[in-house]
Amino acid sequence: MSTQLPDQTEDESSAGEAEPTSAAQERRMAKKRERAAERDEQRQAEEAEAALADEETYHLKVFRYDPEIEGKKEPRFDDFHVPYHKGMTVLDALMYARDTYDSSLTFRHSCRQAVCGSDAMFVNGSQRLCCKTQLSDLDEPVRIEPLPHAEVVKDLVVDMEHFYDQMEAVEPYFQTNDLPDGELEEQRQSRENREKVKMSTRCIWCGACMSSCNIAAGDNEYLGPAAINKAYRFTMDEREGEDMKQQRLEILEQEHGVWRCQTQFSCTDVCPKDIPLTEHIQELKREAVKNNLKFW
Known part of the structure; x- marks a missing residue:
């Protein structure tokens, strides 16, 4: 005696075939978007380099290190060419390099007025505040490293x-030991x-x-x-x-x-x-x- 399997409905059959097809399409679309993003990033970098061709630029050699990414665990130096304008500081140049070429470039900064002390780095062989150091006072290539004798957290940031x-x-x-007698009396200093x-x-x-x-x-x-x-x-x-x-x-x-x-x-x-x-x-x-x- 033969057993006949119930027929699949047309909707169930279509759903079973559509599911893997849909997943494959999603993967293809994701790859396309990724390639498009890479092309856009490359195009922006090329446009930035083309714009620099007729401008005065400064060559930066920036220390890079990221202990959390396998391909970046070994310290290295990356080269950046940034357009120069009068009064430009090392911090200005780093910010341009980060915003234009590589958003993963990591460094500390805050007030940009030589008050907070957060952007001290080792620039051309000397400890300096980057927000206070003029590019025009430095020889090229401008070599920027984290402060020596401290553990590097990432790139130019130290612990x-x-x-x-x-x-x-x-x-x-x-x-x-001796507080003023009056509640509002000042403790004076000569x-x-x-x-x-x-x-x-x-x-x-x-x-x-x-x-x-x-x-x-x-x-x-x-x-x-x-x-x-x-x-x-x-x-x-x-x-x-x-x-x-x-x-x-x-x-x-x-x-x-x-x-x-x-x-x-x-x-x-x-x-x-x-x-x-x-x-x-x-x-x-x-x-x-x-x-x-x-x-x-």
Whole structure:
């Protein structure tokens, strides 16, 4: 006795055939869109290069590294040619390269006024703020790298956590033993004392000094010039309580504190705010000696 299978309805048969066909069409369309996007990107790059043919350009060699992408895990340098206009900074050039050629190019920036300190990089062999550095002051090709002696997160971005930890270690905030009697009474500072600490307050935490320091490169526990300068700002403030001053000097006198400085002036040379960092470190050494002599 033979068994006859029920006939498929016409709708069911059509649906079964249409499903794989539809999936294949979607894949083909996706590939077409992808190829079209690649052609558009290539065309835009060619148009940008053609537009540059008659303009003055600057040649950038930019450090690239991305630990999350297999093909970009090995550090390399990419070349970019950007049109130059008067007053153009390194940051302007990087932004043009990112916006025109490669949107994956990664770097930090914020205020563009040399205040936030976020765009410190290693440009032509020296630590500089990119928003402050004029392209016209540099030789070509302009070689742009992340700050040395710091872990690279991606491209020109470095991990600043260790730098901030060292700043925090010196307790960078004002503390006093004697508060004014009146609720609204000011705790006054003399004009002479203000002049003494004024330059130390200009620090923007960019990390250029720490990156340039040979001692910090070899001693990961060294407080570093930025942190010591921050300690100077409060230690030398006449409103600082004596107990806190003593405590801060003890922090600075430890093995990885002020005595590790070898007076090479590299931090002072690269500071974008012209803070006399080395002088501040030497003055704190003298304060530490005087502090110890009190107990002899």
